Amino acid sequence: MSDEVKKDCILIVDDEKGLRIGTQRLLEDEGYEVETADCGEEGIRLGKSKEFDIAVIDLRMPDIDGLEVLKEIKNTFPNTICFIATAYASYETAIQSTRLGAFSYIPKPFTPEELIYQVELGIKQRKLILEALKLKQEREEQLLELASEKSRLNTIIKAISDGVLVINKNIELVYFNYAALRFLNIQDVKIGQSVVEKLPPEISEIIDKIIAKEKILLKTYTTQIEILPNNELIIEAACTPVPNPDGSLAGVVIILSNITQFKKIEQIKSQFVSMVAHELKTPLAAVQGFINIILNDSLGVDREKQKEYLSRSTVRLKSLTDLVNDLLDISRMELKTKQREIEDVDITEALKSTLQFLEFEIKKKEILIDTHIEENLPTIKADVSEITRLFTNLISNAIKYNKESGSIYIIAHQENNYVCIKIRDTGIGMKPEEKDRLFSEFYRAKNEKTRGISGTGLGLSIVKKIVESYYGKIEVESVFGYGTTFTIHLPINQN
Amino acid sequence: MNLSDVKKILLVDDDIDLLEQNKMLLEAKGFQVVTAESAEDGFKIFQKEKPDAAILDLIMEQMDSGFILAYKIKKTAHGKRIPVFILTSATYETGFKFSASTAEEKEWIKCDGILNKPVVVEELLSKLEAYEVAAKNN
Numbered sequence: 345m346s347d348e349v350k351k352d353c354i355l356i357v358d359d360e361k362g363l364r365i366g367t368q369r370l371l372e373d374e375g376y377e378v379e380t381a382d383c384g385e386e387g388i389r390l391g392k393s394k395e396f397d398i399a400v401i402d403l404r405m406p407d408i409d410g411l412e413v414l415k416e417i418k419n420t421f422p423n424t425i426c427f428i429a430t431a432y433a434s435y436e437t438a439i440q441s442t443r444l445g446a447f448s449y450i451p452k453p454f455t456p457e458e459l460i461y462q463v464e465l466g467i468k469q470r471k472l473i474l475e476a477l478k479l480k481q482e483r484e485e486q487l488l489e490l491a492s493e494k495s496r497l498n499t500i501i502k503a504i505s506d507g508v509l510v511i512n513k514n515i516e517l518v519y520f521n522y523a524a525l526r527f528l529n530i531q532d533v534k535i536g537q538s539v540v541e542k543l544p545p546e547i548s549e550i551i552d553k554i555i556a557k558e559k560i561l562l563k564t565y566t567t568q569i570e571i572l573p574n575n576e577l578i579i580e581a582a583c584t585p586v587p588n589p590d591g592s593l594a595g596v597v598i599i600l601s602n603i604t605q606f607k608k609i610e611q612i613k614s615q616f617v618s619m620v621a622h623e624l625k626t627p628l629a630a631v632q633g634f635i636n637i638i639l640n641d642s643l644g645v646d647r648e649k650q651k652e653y654l655s656r657s658t659v660r661l662k663s664l665t666d667l668v669n670d671l672l673d674i675s676r677m678e679l680k681t682k683q684r685e686i687e688d689v690d691i692t693e694a695l696k697s698t699l700q701f702l703e704f705e706i707k708k709k710e711i712l713i714d715t716h717i718e719e720n721l722p723t724i725k726a727d728v729s730e731i732t733r734l735f736t737n738l739i740s741n742a743i744k745y746n747k748e749s750g751s752i753y754i755i756a757h758q759e760n761n762y763v764c765i766k767i768r769d770t771g772i773g774m775k776p777e778e779k780d781r782l783f784s785e786f787y788r789a790k791n792e793k794t795r796g797i798s799g800t801g802l803g804l805s806i807v808k809k810i811v812e813s814y815y816g817k818i819e820v821e822s823v824f825g826y827g828t829t830f831t832i833h834l835p836i837n838q839n
Numbered sequence: 840m841n842l843s844d845v846k847k848i849l850l851v852d853d854d855i856d857l858l859e860q861n862k863m864l865l866e867a868k869g870f871q872v873v874t875a876e877s878a879e880d881g882f883k884i885f886q887k888e889k890p891d892a893a894i895l896d897l898i899m900e901q902m903d904s905g906f907i908l909a910y911k912i913k914k915t916a917h918g919k920r921i922p923v924f925i926l927t928s929a930t931y932e933t934g935f936k937f938s939a940s941t942a943e944e945k946e947w948i949k950c951d952g953i954l955n956k957p958v959v960v961e962e963l964l965s966k967l968e969a970y971e972v973a974a975k976n977n
Contacts, residue, residue, distance in 0.1 A: 622898070626854060629956040633860035643867050656856055 351377040352467055353394075357387030357413055358402040358429070367400070370456050371463065384408025391417035396424050398466045400450065400459075403430035403437065411444055418445035423473050425466035429454070507579070507600030510586070513555055513593050515540045527571060527579050527600045544569050550583045551596055560587045568603065575611070578604045616785065623667060623801065627660040670802035673733075674785070677809045688723040689731050691756055691763055691834075698735040702743060710749045718757040725837035726814055734810045735767075737803040738830050742769035745828070761836050762816070768829040774822040782820060783808045845922075845967055847871045849890035851881035851908065852926065853899040857956065861894070861926075864960040878904040882911055889917055892967060894954070897927035906950070913949040922951045922970040924963070 354376045358364045361382070368378045379396075381387035384405045391399055391413065399417055403410035414426050428441040431452035438449050447469060450462050501508050507524030511517055516538050525533065530542045540548070546567045554565065564584045571577040580603045588594045634653040637643055645653070699706070699713060706713060724731075742752045750770040757764055774782070781787045785805045811818045815835055822828040848870050852858040855876060862872045873888045875881035878899050885893060893912055897905035905925045912918035952966050 625956065626857075630854060630856040630860070633857060637860055637863060643863065660856065 351375060352397045353377045353379070354463065355387070355391055355396040355399040356380045357384065357391070357399065357405070357410070359383055359405045360402070367459065370459065374460055374463075376463070384410070384413050387413045388416045391424070392420045395421045397470050398463055399424055399426045400429055400463075401426060403428050403432065403441075411441060414441065414444050414446055423470065423477070425470045425473075427462060427466065505602070507598075509539075509598040509600070510595055511539060511551070511598070512595040514538070515543075515551060518595055524598070524600055527577075527602065529571065544571075544581075547581050547583065547598060550581070554583065554585045554596055555593065557585075557593075560585050560591065560593055562587070575604065575607060577602070578607045619785065620671065624664065627664045627667075630660045631657045667802070670806060673806055674802060674809065677806070677813065684727040684730070686725050686727055688837075689726045689728050690723050691721050691731075691765065692717050694728060694731045695735055695754060695756065695765075698732055698739055701732075701736060702739055705740065705743045709743060709746065711743055711746055712749070712751040713754065714751055715754045716756070717754070721756060721763060722758060722836045724763055724814070724834050726834070730810050730813075734807050734832070735765075737807050738767045738832075741803060742767055742771065742828075745769065746771040750827075758836070759833065762833040763836055765832045765834070766829055767832075768827060770827045773824040773826050773828055774820075775824050779820060779822055783818075844971060845870070845891040847873065847888060847890045847892075849873050849875070849881065849885055849888060849893040851875045851878065851884075851893070851899075851905075852896035853877060854896065857896070861960075865963075868960060868964065878908040881908050885912055885918070886915070890921065892921055893918075893923045894926050894963070895923065895950075897925050909950040922967060923949070924952045924954050924966065925950045926954045926956060 352375075354371055356364055356367050356371075356378060358367070358380070359382055364380045364382065368380055371378045376398075379390055381390050384407045387399075387401060387405075388408070396417075399414075401410045401413050401417075405413075410428055410430070414428060417424055417426060422445070425447045426445060428437070428446045428449040429452055430437060430449060441449055447466055448462065450459065454462075501519075502521045504521070505523055507527045508519070508521045509517070509524040509528075510519035517533055517535055519535070520533070525531070528542065528544065530539070533539060533542065543551070546569045550565045550567060554560075562585065564582045566580055566582045568578060568580050571579055579600050582599045582601075584597045584599075586594045586597055634657045637645055638650050638653055695715070695717065699715075705711075739752065739754075746752065746769045752770075753766070753768040755764075755766040755768075783804050785802060787801055808818055811832055811834070817833050819831045820828065821831070848865055850858055850861055850865070850872055851874070852861070853876050858874050858876065862874055865872050873884055873890060875884045878895075881893075881895065893909075895905040895908050897903070899905065905927065909923045909925060912923055951970055954963060954966065
């Protein structure tokens with residue numbers, strides 16, 4: 345036997361010296377490790393000091409009774425296999441000793457073969473007991489793990505914002521989380537209850553379809569349900585059949601997701617596309633109309649008039665081009681694909697170059713420009729083309745919506761960590777309800793005074809996007825009939 | 840063309856190019872055309888001129904200016920007797936869906952038909968004719 349393998353350990357408790365030594369030698373020869381005690385007291389001490397595999401205890405000893413030793417050892421190490429050895433073997437002792445936990449008793453005198461046979465039996469028994477114990481412990485640990493895994497899973501499912509509902513094939517509730525009940529507006533349900541009446545018809549229909557199928561198809565059926573009217577709450581329900589191991593239907597898992605926001609965005613997008621299409625179609629219709637008239641010989645339009653119509657077509661085409669460019673700008677800003685060239689922008693310079701750019705329009709309408717720009721105005725970190733675009737849109741509006749020979753006041757100064765720019769015109773102004781919609785795409789104030797003023801309806805929407813992209817803010821004040829003031833705050837870079 | 844009853848047409852559109860084009864085309868067909876550039880003026884001219892038909896642009900001051908004007912016209916005694924058409928480039932292709940043909944739409948769109956921009960005069964005339972035939976059969 346190699347040293348690495350732990351030898352089985354045997355305790356001999358006997359007051360008879362000869363027997364003690366003989367037995368020890370015999371068992372050691374068999375490959376066991378043997379310790380001996382010459383009296384009951386020593387037997388108890390040794391037997392409790394470590395766990396022996398086997399203990400052979402003499403029944404009659406001068407100090408302490410063998411049964412007492414047995415009891416003590418079993419108390420401490422219940423899995424030590426104990427034999428009672430006795431020359432006075434009686435039925436009664438046998439019963440008593442086994443009741444106290446002895447595995448068996450060995451009648452004295454015994455032959456070496458008898459002893460070895462009994463010890464081997466005992467060792468086998470002990471191995472069985474230990475193996476059983478180990479299995480039991482492992483199973484307990486697994487159960488514990490399973491329980492904690494289940495509660496962990498429970499916690500996770502309860503915490504997710506999607507609704508989870510599991511039903512069996514009788515449409516009885518097997519599992520649910522509170523999100524599911526909230527989405528479906530179900531109250532007072534318990535596991536095991538039928539939910540036929542409580543599910544929306546869209547889901548019931550799918551479940552009926554799944555149950556009616558002879559063969560389970562492992563696919564997910566989805567449907568969208570408007571839970572609250574006016575698109576207040578729209579959910580998507582995904583129903584997936586769950587098979588039993590034998591392939592029959594066990595139930596259905598229903599996952600409910602809130603897709604209200606998604607639907608709203610979709611709606612806004614399609615509204616925007618509709619507006620764009622409309623805005624593109626109108627100037628095209630005008631150009632098409634002029635061409636049709638010129639081509640129609642029966643109308644007999646003279647050359648002078650033809651030229652006028654062509655130049656009016658050119659104006660419409662120019663506005664179409666502006667619109668497309670504005671749309672592209674907006675799209676670039678929203679996608680943030682535009683590569684910005686951030687540098688120190690001198691507001692004074694940007695305003696001056698914008699005014700130069702708009703000089704023709706200013707002179708044409710004889711507008712007076714009055715600028716009050718604070719000296720040594722700090723620079724801001726920005727893309728100069730965007731800042732110029734911002735000023736161009738605002739000042740060209742101030743020109744377009746101004747009266748003939750009106751004025752535009754431009755004031756710029758530092759206000760705490762911001763550069764504040766005010767652009768005020770003496771134009772037609774806005775009604776309060778027009779002001780509210782000012783920054784929305786394609787909104788153009790339409791009234792008797794704005795007729796004949798062209799624009800894409802995107803200028804201010806672009807302005808707002810630029811200002812907000814630099815974490816600035818824009819405000820507007822207006823008095824109908826007297827003029828409008830735009831105030832912009834752009835943060836000064838602190839670096 | 841059998842349009843004996845329609846002699847004077849009211850055109851309302853805030854797009855002066857389209858207004859002028861349609862006026863010219865209808866005049867070439869022998870109609871007398873009166874025009875207005877806003878819904879407000881449109882109603883004034885309708886009351887003053889008592890046209891035999893009205894063609895109204897939809898999106899003017901408001902998104903639904905044309906519908907509102909049509910409603911106002913149809914509420915008058917004279918308006919009930921004449922065809923009123925809405926002219927617009929807001930149609931199926933642009934994602935705005937209305938046709939004034941379903942029962943629900945007829946309930947809130949008080950007009951006799953929708954015409955798409957750019958309108959072909961022949962289309963307009965055939966709609967007017969169809970209206971007349973239907974009116975006589977009633």
